[in-house]
Amino acid sequence: xxxxxxxxxxxxxxxxxxxxxxxxxxxxxxxxxxxxxxxxxxxxxxxxxxxxxxxxxxxxxxxxxxxxxxxxxxxxxxxxxxxxxxxxxxxxxxxxxxxxxxxxxxxxxxxxxxxxxxxxxxxxxxxxxxxxxxxxxxxxxxxxxxxxxxxxxxxxxxxxxx
Numbered sequence: 001x002x003x004x005x006x007x008x009x010x011x012x013x014x015x016x017x018x019x020x021x022x023x024x025x026x027x028x029x030x031x032x033x034x035x036x037x038x039x040x041x042x043x044x045x046x047x048x049x050x051x052x053x054x055x056x057x058x059x060x061x062x063x064x065x066x067x068x069x070x071x072x073x074x075x076x077x078x079x080x081x082x083x084x085x086x087x088x089x090x091x092x093x094x095x096x097x098x099x100x101x102x103x104x105x106x107x108x109x110x111x112x113x114x115x116x117x118x119x120x121x122x123x124x125x126x127x128x129x130x131x132x133x134x135x136x137x138x139x140x141x142x143x144x145x146x147x148x149x150x151x152x153x154x155x156x157x158x159x160x161x162x
Contacts, residue, residue, distance in 0.1 A: 003137035003146065019043075021092035029108040030129055037089075044085035045078040 001007040014032035019040035046060045053063040061073035097105050110125035137150045152160040
């Protein structure tokens with residue numbers, strides 16, 4: 001989006017394995033504008049991962065529409081747990097942000113995070129996730145990874161051109 005000067009017009013949401021303040025900060029550092037944390041909130045209301053969500057037989061009542069099963073879900077009790085989880089996560093995110101010297105999590109950049117890529121090697125996100133300058137794809141890039149992908153991209157289809 002940056003490479004085609006469209007990032008200011010499109011917002012990006014991150015989802016999938018977002019559960020902690022660190023997960024949120026990491027996602028924002030690589031470009032997310034917001035994060036969804038569905039699984040973590042399911043756990044906070046009592047999900048036990050029985051893998052029966054689609055059967056309407058959730059033993060905890062979390063995903064069930066069956067009145068006899070969702071009687072197990074005592075909303076006032078769960079409300080407190082969800083509130084506490086959400087509040088603690090946002091508090092931890094604020095602490096993490098301040099500890100890094102930032103006023104807002106969106107100020108964090110890929111260079112502020114690292115990943116262990118082998119038993120003996122750690123790489124910063126700015127090396128793992130290369131970036132483009134504004135308009136670089138439109139103006140032409142020398143980066144072979146982006147150059148090849150851009151040549152295959154088509155506005156009228158999601159299928160890659162050969």
